Amino acid sequence: MQIDFHHAVTYVAARLAGFDHSDANIIAWSAQYVDDATEEGYIAFTNRGMYYHIASAHKMLDYRNLDELANHRAWIPFHFLPGNAGLPVGAGDDIDFTQRVICRPNSFVARDMIDECIQRKDEMPYSLHQLGIAMHVYADTWAHQGFSGISHRLNRVSDLRDPENKPFRKMIRHINDYYSRWSRIKNRVMESLGFDPEASATRLINDFLPLGHGAALSLPDKPYLVWRYRNGAGEEVLRDNPREFLEAADAMCRAMQRYLGKDPLGLPEGDRLRIYEFLRNITESDPETRHRKWLDEIRNGAFSFGKVNDLHYVENGDGSWKYAALGLEAGNDDETLFPYEPSFLDSHWKLFHDALQAHRLFLLHELLPRYGICAA
DSSP: OOOOIIIIHHHHHHHHHHHHEEEEEEHHHHHHHHOOOOOOOOEEEETTTTEEESSOOOTOOOGGGOHHHHHHHHHHHHSOOBBBBGOOOTTOOSSSSHHSBBHHHHHHHHHHHHHHHHTTTEEEETTTHHHHHHHHHHHHHHTTTOSSSOOOOHHHOOEEOOOSSOOOOEEEEEEEHHHHHHHHHHHHHHHHTOHHHHHHHHHHIIIIIIIGGGGGGGGOOOOTTTTEEEOOOOOEEEEHHHHHHHHHHHHHHHHHHTTTTOOOSSSOOHHHHHHHHHHHHHOSHHHHHHHHHHHHHTTTOSTTTOSSSSOOOOOSTTTTHHHHHHHHHHHHSSOOOOOOGGGGGGOHHHHHHHHHHHHHEEEEEEEEEEHHOOOO
16 A cells, blocks of 8 residues: 555544554554665764664665565564464464465455554554554555565466456566566675676576566556456456455454444444545546545545644654654765654654564564464
8 A cells, every 4th residue: 555545535534443643653654764764873872872773674775675584574473464374363274375375355364453453552652553554454454455575486477457347458467577677676785795697587586576566567556446457366356446445444443442442333324435535536547646635635624534734744844753753854864873762752753663663573573483384
């Protein structure tokens, strides 16, 4: 999913669940920031204090996508939550690991993740930030269903078609360009290391490119698309993104109602219809343009919680959480000394990164092992 859903729709679902603007803003900002927190390292302060932060995403052309360990530590806990083949705790031990880590919508694993947020909400100063992170991961179980956060042939796609069963010719060209681009990068890396690039070309295509839904590019993340494809197992799959995204929004609303101690009734009918209308009819390819349209609708009072004039999201620079926390924008964190202010400990940027680490620790070291899944 992209910023229009992870920020705007998450905010709408949170407000409809009963959160006020301030808390819903934290949840929605955190949900989107999962996609934008691509830097890992330490912050050093002039008083010799330090803070270490982790990345929850890698950019498309990031060398870390070549690293299976990095994939286990970013894509699995934050974007492609393993679905354990749709089975509960205690089942699935006889199923191959590569099948068990495939993402499944609203899986038992995903629901256990939500339960953890609810059960520990009063124990953590970053509970709203962690709820936002969980909402990102939860929503992605719908968008990323059928794909996994490891490089494997099961992530391959072919025969991409639109609702009329016509080939996505433009998208196929993009995929071919994608393969070619990575092949050129790989060749340069292999040559610099003294290896024959041609000997590894097949391995690149077969082992690296099928990471997540990379071979399908952004089709799983665009809310307005209805499309079909053939997966790595040769099965034809029909995806109705508007309906699946609406189901995700309703499930998120129910989860957040439970967090507030309310009956999980889901989206009110009128708001549900309006969300579906926007998912289907805001069809610009650029996610930032779709995001602005959602913010306009929220500003104009399209939903039952009324008009909201000050909803926004800033990834970097002035107005961003990082800028507010550190007082200036980092170039290279490892080479910059920041003036320390006690307010840093309560800043949204630090609390978000605390929540990232807590989420990853729980997912990789507690939740997935309950299911017999060993990820890094």
